[in-house]
Amino acid sequence: MTQNNRSLTLRDVSEASGVSEMTVSRVLRNRGDVSATTREKVLTAAKDLGYVPNKIAGALASQRVNLVAVIIPSLSNMVFPEVLAGVSQVLEDTELQPVVGVTDYLPEKEEKVLYEMLSWRPSGVIIAGLEHTEAARAMMNASGIPVVEIMDADGEAVDAMVGISHRRAGRVMAASILEAGYKKIAFLGTKMPLDHRARKRFEGFTETLAKSGIEVAEREFYSGGSALAKGREMTEAVLKRSPDIDFIYYSNDMIGAGGLLYLMEKGIDVPGQIGLAGFNGVELLQGLPRQLATMDACRREIGVKAAEIIASRVNGDDTDKSVTLTPKISFGDTLLRK
Amino acid sequence: MTQNNRSLTLRDVSEASGVSEMTVSRVLRNRGDVSATTREKVLTAAKDLGYVPNKIAGALASQRVNLVAVIIPSLSNMVFPEVLAGVSQVLEDTELQPVVGVTDYLPEKEEKVLYEMLSWRPSGVIIAGLEHTEAARAMMNASGIPVVEIMDADGEAVDAMVGISHRRAGRVMAASILEAGYKKIAFLGTKMPLDHRARKRFEGFTETLAKSGIEVAEREFYSGGSALAKGREMTEAVLKRSPDIDFIYYSNDMIGAGGLLYLMEKGIDVPGQIGLAGFNGVELLQGLPRQLATMDACRREIGVKAAEIIASRVNGDDTDKSVTLTPKISFGDTLLRK
């Protein structure tokens, strides 16, 4: 309540309550034996003063920091917040706390964010992707703490890894599309040098098409802007160039939804004339007039599993080093089922 | 590169490079005079060892922590990430770093998150809303650091405040709707005990309607689930109950978009038969077949301004205590313009 400019310490509380700093520390951490009377006295004093413990000092003294660094490319698309939700849910039952860093898909920024985070000596790291700079990889190795790389399973992990195979996801979608009889297939997505997972999906996709002697008929990439609007624009552009396209595979649901809305507006028969599919399985799709075919990326599950691995490792338990989840394809109303 | 289990300290670097710890510290912080030769030697040693400074110890020693706590209700709707983007953009040019805490709209969780964050002794706090528990308010007061409450301007700030008046926003929207001649007006939104800003908009809205002798004809509230789908469902439910509704005011754009898609599907004339408006001005709307009327909540701008206030105050400069931004109404295609 009192407004001090000099910040409060254990000493202030100890003086106010007439016991030693150590006892105050014990009360505030519920550690060790303290009599009910003393506990009461200390808590009252702490509350009256408005004392908030200094975790900086605590962490230095105890050599323990209950933070888990979570490093992701972006917060503005729906995918990473959901991973985060999974992480938080699990960590809430432990004394660990997630701290988020955002890289904007830039390797150098990732390296910088990682450095910053490691300088706070967290108990673990959860980081999106398997592609990192040499230096970043070295830091994670040297840190001596559990590191879980998430979202992807196509590659080598520094330590542990939880994700799906995007190559496989691309292959499965391609197979379903071929099976449904589509032939002139377009791919629309983000500019991929930045987004390795989208790239891998694309690679898996073209690989399977190639086996049937089919090549992607059209492709278009975007970056920035409203994904829904971009989906619209790109779909229009592609159909203008190649009106005989009969399927469009979008690298995410948001642009897919834009495309879907555009085609419906134009009165085009989906999935009869043109089939569509996206990727991610975002909740948003449920509100669309027609269900977009998609593939669930197991986002929440990935967050949960990654957090569980960190939590166990912090407790000294041994755990899985590599968890590969299998995304489920959902045909929705925009991909003919054989 | 070397994998140590015992973590590295300045001493390790100092031994490896043959200078004192102090000099190493100076090199790594670019503080004070160090000869080019020594600097080179130290940097090489640090890099070889893979040394990452320990900010915990640094912060304790220097009594300075370059973190800014940003406390928001949610990451999963589009509004707060954009505020965050504004904050990050500004702080990127300073030595300050944002750290995000999420409250899920729960006052007790807000209090807990605030406590946790303050225990790391950040340089400032940016927190959404003006409504907090007694204890939270006390903590912010006692902290002695700059505190900026954001998003809202209807109320008393603990310290500084940046936001818009949601009451006014509600009033302005009501006035525009009345002016366009709509009479049977419905309101659809979130359950409001949790969301004070939505509540204030609703209050302003009904207040202005009341002045024209009009009452909200229907109302419906939701919580959880896909907002787009909820908008759809609620719109359907309301129109079933009162088919003569001629305007629906949604408490956010997402449910508004759901409603819009539903009405278009049903072939209802928007805005002729039924007008619609949302709130927030989210980017998503740009991809819809028709532009939803809305009001920009100045999200990014709020983040920018709040961060600027913190940055100045940290530098000891005096700044505005209260900044009220004025949202712009956008009529889109769903609200007749008089």
Added chain:
DNA sequence: CTCTGAGATGTTCACGCTAGCATCACAAAC
């Protein structure tokens, strides 16, 4: 009445770093 032991409380020191001052080397000025 003394002894024992467990619970309650206090003391000391280290955690890894930085502020503030002390010291040192060396070149320019006298």
Added chain:
DNA sequence: GTTTGTGATGCTAGCGTGAACATCTCAGAG
């Protein structure tokens, strides 16, 4: 040669807390 100043470097003393150990108190056993 001596002085002086300045850049370069080192030393010491904390920062606020928690771990480990030391001490004290008091009830119950003998």
